[in-house]
Amino acid sequence: MIIAERKPFEEITEMIKGYKNILNVGCGGCTSICLAGGQKEVNQLNAELTKENAELKIDSFVIERQCNYDFFVDLDEKAPKYDAILSMACGAGVQFVAERYTSIPVFPALNTVFCGVDRNVGWFEENCRTCGECVLGDTAGICPVTRCAKGIFNGPCGGTRIDGSCEVDPDTPCAWTDIFNRLTEQGRVDKIIEVKPPRLWQNQVRRVLIQEDYKARYAE
Amino acid sequence: MKSGSNLEKVLTAGHFAFTGEVGPPRGANTESIRTKAAFLKGNVDMANMTDNQTAMVRMSSMAGSLVLLEEGVEPNYQMVCRDRNRIAMQSDILGAYAHGIRNVLCLSGDHQQFGDHPNAKGVFDIDSVQLISVIKKMRDEGTFLGGDTLDGAPEMFIGAAANPFGQPFEWRVHRLAKKVAAGADFVQTQCIFNMERMREWVHQANDMGLTEKVYILAGVTPMKSVGMAKYMKNNVPGMDVPDWIIKRLQGVEKKKAADEGIKIACEQIAEFKETKGVAGVHLMPIEWEHKVPEIAERANMLPRPVV
Known part of the structure; x- marks a missing residue:
C-alpha cells in the first residue's frame, strides 16, 4: 500500500492562498487506509482551514480511488464549479486529477512517503x-x-x-x-x-x- | 605486473608492506597534505588519500592524491560509492590513471547522514564489490562496464577494504571472498584492536585459499589516549575495541598513554609480520601523521624496500 502523510498546515494554506472556492477531494484507496486522506481526514482539514479563514468556501468529496478514471464520473460534474482542487490522494492520484481538469489548479494536501505495510494501527513501515x-x-x-x-x-x-x-x-x-x-x-x-x-x-x-x-x- | 605501482612491486617481491594514510583538507589549501606527506615520504610504501571520510566535504581524493604524487609519496586513491554513479566513477578512474595514480581503493563510503550535508542524496549506484569488478574490467578487458572499448586501459592495482569484526562475523570472510572474486588485488582492513577475531578471520581466509589470491594489509591505529579508545569503542560504527586495550592505557600515567598506544601498535605489527596470510600493515594514525617516522622506526619497518 502507498503510505502518505498530511503536509504541514502552513504549507497547505500557502498553496491555496487566494482561492476562495475550493473542493477538497479525498481518496478511498491507500491514503484512506493509512489514515491520511479519507473522509475523516478531509473533514478535519476542512474544519481547520475554515477556522483559519472564515471567508474560505471549501467543500469535501471523497471518491473511491483517484488513480482510476472509472471512479471520476461524479467528480466530473462537481469539479468545474470550483476555482481550485485540493487532493488528499497520493502523488499518483493528484496527477491523475490534475490531468483530468487541466484548467483548474490542483494542489496536493499530502506528501506521498513510501510503499509499505501496517505494523500496527497507525504505524507503517516502508518495505518496497x-x-x-x-x-x-x-x-x-x-x-x-x-x-x-x-x-x-x-x-x-x-x-x-x-x-x-x-x-x-x-x-x-x-x-x-x-x-x-x-x-x-x-x-x-x-x-x-x-x-x-x-x-x-x-x-x-x-x-x-x-x-x-x-x-x-x-x-x- | 598489473599496475607497476610501488605497492605492487613491494608485495610481489615478497616484502612486508607498510602503508599510511592522509586526509585531504577542508578547503583549497594543500599545505596540510604537503606537511603530512613529508612525515610519510620514505617511511611508507604508499599512502591512502581518503575520499570525503565520514561524509564531510573535503578536497577531492583525486586532487589530494596528485598532491601526494608531487610530494614523492605514492597515493592510494580512495573512491567511495556514496557520491558518484558508474559514469562519474569510470571517468575519474581514467583521469586518475592518466595523471599517474596507480592504486585505487574501492569503498562503500560512510553514510551521508554522518556528515555535514546529511540531506544529500546518497548515490550508491553500484556497491564497493561491483566497483572492484568495474575497474578490473576496464583494466583487464579494456572495456567500460557498458561494453565499449577504451582508448587506453587504466592499469590500476585494485584495493578493497575489509571489516573482520562487524556482524555477521561468520559472513565476513565470505564477503572478502566476494571482493577477491570481483578482482581485488589487495585488501586493507578496518583498524584492528580485537586480535583474537583478527587471527580467526585470517585463519579462515587462509583455509579458503584467499590469502594466495589477495594481499591482506592489517589496519593498525595507535591509540593516543584512554579517551580516544573509549570514543572508538562506543561511537565509531564497525569498531571492536576490547577492554584490555583500554585497561593497558589506563595502567600507565596519563602523559605516557600515547607512548603505550604506540607500544601496543608496535606489538600488533610484530605479530602481523609473523602471521601467515598477512602481507603488510596499513597504518592509520588519526591526525598523528608526525608520529609515523617514530612508529615506523620502533616497529622495525625501516628502511622501506626500494624495488
Missing part, C-alpha cells in the same frame, strides 16, 4: 522501493534496496555495528545481517555467495506497464 527488478527470492524476503541504508547488493558493508545494527542508527537492524541470518536459518546462504553484478536500473524514465493479457488490446 518499486525498483522494478525484485531480488527478494535470493535475499530471504528482505529488501536490500529498501532496508539497507546504502541499498547495496553485496552486503553487509563495513559499517555494521558489533551488535548487528546499521551504522546510521543503532536502533535499525542491518538489513544484510538479517538477510544472512534468515538465509542461514533456511539453509540457503549459497544464494548470496556469488557477486551480484551492477544493477540495470530501470526507473530513470516514467514506467508504463501493460499486463501480458492486455497487450493485444492496446497494441494500436
Whole structure:
C-alpha cells in the first residue's frame, strides 16, 4: 500500500492562498487506509482551514480511488464549479486529477512517503522501493534496496555495528545481517555467495506497464 | 605486473608492506597534505588519500592524491560509492590513471547522514564489490562496464577494504571472498584492536585459499589516549575495541598513554609480520601523521624496500 502523510498546515494554506472556492477531494484507496486522506481526514482539514479563514468556501468529496478514471464520473460534474482542487490522494492520484481538469489548479494536501505495510494501527513501515527488478527470492524476503541504508547488493558493508545494527542508527537492524541470518536459518546462504553484478536500473524514465493479457488490446 | 605501482612491486617481491594514510583538507589549501606527506615520504610504501571520510566535504581524493604524487609519496586513491554513479566513477578512474595514480581503493563510503550535508542524496549506484569488478574490467578487458572499448586501459592495482569484526562475523570472510572474486588485488582492513577475531578471520581466509589470491594489509591505529579508545569503542560504527586495550592505557600515567598506544601498535605489527596470510600493515594514525617516522622506526619497518 502507498503510505502518505498530511503536509504541514502552513504549507497547505500557502498553496491555496487566494482561492476562495475550493473542493477538497479525498481518496478511498491507500491514503484512506493509512489514515491520511479519507473522509475523516478531509473533514478535519476542512474544519481547520475554515477556522483559519472564515471567508474560505471549501467543500469535501471523497471518491473511491483517484488513480482510476472509472471512479471520476461524479467528480466530473462537481469539479468545474470550483476555482481550485485540493487532493488528499497520493502523488499518483493528484496527477491523475490534475490531468483530468487541466484548467483548474490542483494542489496536493499530502506528501506521498513510501510503499509499505501496517505494523500496527497507525504505524507503517516502508518495505518496497518499486525498483522494478525484485531480488527478494535470493535475499530471504528482505529488501536490500529498501532496508539497507546504502541499498547495496553485496552486503553487509563495513559499517555494521558489533551488535548487528546499521551504522546510521543503532536502533535499525542491518538489513544484510538479517538477510544472512534468515538465509542461514533456511539453509540457503549459497544464494548470496556469488557477486551480484551492477544493477540495470530501470526507473530513470516514467514506467508504463501493460499486463501480458492486455497487450493485444492496446497494441494500436 | 598489473599496475607497476610501488605497492605492487613491494608485495610481489615478497616484502612486508607498510602503508599510511592522509586526509585531504577542508578547503583549497594543500599545505596540510604537503606537511603530512613529508612525515610519510620514505617511511611508507604508499599512502591512502581518503575520499570525503565520514561524509564531510573535503578536497577531492583525486586532487589530494596528485598532491601526494608531487610530494614523492605514492597515493592510494580512495573512491567511495556514496557520491558518484558508474559514469562519474569510470571517468575519474581514467583521469586518475592518466595523471599517474596507480592504486585505487574501492569503498562503500560512510553514510551521508554522518556528515555535514546529511540531506544529500546518497548515490550508491553500484556497491564497493561491483566497483572492484568495474575497474578490473576496464583494466583487464579494456572495456567500460557498458561494453565499449577504451582508448587506453587504466592499469590500476585494485584495493578493497575489509571489516573482520562487524556482524555477521561468520559472513565476513565470505564477503572478502566476494571482493577477491570481483578482482581485488589487495585488501586493507578496518583498524584492528580485537586480535583474537583478527587471527580467526585470517585463519579462515587462509583455509579458503584467499590469502594466495589477495594481499591482506592489517589496519593498525595507535591509540593516543584512554579517551580516544573509549570514543572508538562506543561511537565509531564497525569498531571492536576490547577492554584490555583500554585497561593497558589506563595502567600507565596519563602523559605516557600515547607512548603505550604506540607500544601496543608496535606489538600488533610484530605479530602481523609473523602471521601467515598477512602481507603488510596499513597504518592509520588519526591526525598523528608526525608520529609515523617514530612508529615506523620502533616497529622495525625501516628502511622501506626500494624495488
